[in-house]
Amino acid sequence: MNVILAIKQYISKMIEEAGPGMKVLLMDKETTSIVSMVYAQSEILQKEVYLFERIDSSGREAMKHLKCICFLRPIRENVELLAQELRMPKYGLYYIYFSSVISKQEVKVLAEADDQEVVREVQEFYGDYVAVNPHLFTLNIIGCGPGLGWKTDLLTRTVQGLTSVLLSLKKCPMIRYQNSSEMARRLAENVRQMINKEAALFEFRKTDVAPVLLVLDRRADAVTPLLNQWTYQAMVHELLGIHNNRINLSNVPGISKDLQEVVLSAEHDEFYANNLYMNFGEIGTNIKELMDEFQKKSKGQAKVESIADMKAFVENYPQFRKMSGTVAKHVTVVGELSRLVAKLSLLEVSETEQELVCQGDHSACLQKIRSLIGNEKVQHTDVLRLVMLYALRYESHSNNDVSGLVEALRKRGVSDKHRSMVHAVLEYGGKKTRGTDLFRDGDPVAITKRFLKGLKGVENVYTQHQPLLNTVLDQLLKGKLKESAYPYLGTSQLRDRPQDIVVFMIGGTTYEESFAVHHINRSNPGVRVVLGGTTVHNFKSFLEEISQPVHGQTPSHMTTRTVHW
Known part of the structure; x- marks a missing residue:
């Protein structure tokens, strides 16, 4: 269960289906984010995609020699824009992919607009979410609803995103939800309705133990998003803010122009991938090692005396330049984190x-x-x-x-x-x-553990806290998660320890919880947990959240559907 891989495979499949030749990728605002999170532009260029356009941008040039791959969310606005496009096509041929289920009525609108018969393919490819880490996804929504209820349009968007995750991972799950949350119950029921409505799409090979979808509400643990963080990815988000892998460093004192915005992507940056979950002390040591390695290599490059030296330098230059960029980026980021830690106590x-x-x-x-x-x-x-x-x-x-x-x-x-x-x-x-005893003050076991922890001395006083999600998943894996608090939707129940679990947090998840899931996956062979949320919070975005209510042949591993014209 890897959400980055799932989205990458869909995008690769789209590009392959268009065949050889120069191509343009036509997207909307959200699918642009979805694609950019898993593919670097240089990677897509290698697949003969030379142009990236937004369907809502005016003044696009007509380029009939290009094939057009459209990857769009199936919303009315996009359908109308695409219908206009097909009446006066700017490109030679169109291969159209929607990120979730599209209605027959909207397909009819597009078919009627295709007078010039430029459309070669219309399919549903279920990539309607932003993949952040292999086990973490988001819908980039802040503020799900006023009071304790859903905003209708955001409920619809969340159902589309969540069913898209299930389809891309090929899971037809049993559903459990947090009983104290009306929003969790409504989302669970709406997802089940969608699964029943699209039953043919969810006919996957049965596994010995059924997968589980667990729907939770951020309100059960408002503490986790309030805490400062000390692992690399979480700390960068808390102090600098990460949006679709991008970090704005323009306010850093003395920053050079080329480092005012940097991309931190574990898919394309080995140092970042290896240090995502390291604590701040370890990152400092690892940055020093990275610097030492770079300096050794740059000294080695300094001696260019013969033709052979020049040849070796030219061959190694792209790698050398990439390493130089990586070093500069991480030294800048970690330097700024250190400055803020000291300055702000x-x-x-x-x-x-x-x-x-x-x-x-x-x-x-x-x-x-x-x-x-x-x-x-x-x-x-x-x-x-x-x-x-x-x-x-x-x-x-x-x-x-x-x-x-x-x-x-x-x-x-x-x-x-x-x-x-x-x-x-x-x-x-x-x-x-x-609806939960978050601090477990009345739980004798928790009090004893806390007391013993205090006696032994904590290894790291800054990372003692464990999110509630940790306890919930631990109980779920042990078969001890209370049905009264987390009931099943429907009559069937799971008798065995679950192996594939998708957890969805209404109101947003955090990088601290992502780290907890990463640890659970590593510590429990055979268990695969994927975590998602309406957004990934830091303190700033959480304040926004809480202020709202008060105020060809498809590979067997890929779920798609061809839409008939």
């Missing part, structure tokens, strides 16, 4: 966060938060996240002083809008809403 902030959620002596935590609110080095957003964590952690505590901390934020100059987030997070993921 993030070690102290993070230690307090972890104490709050993992050990939690109330008076000591309260004192530390007050002290950090008074520390001018700590930025507004970090004192805000501490107060939000405190509000969730001590919601029912008899000496709870949320109002005092909010007043301290006001005196410090934190805006009304940001101070309102403390109340918003309680509305979003407080005890009344989440």
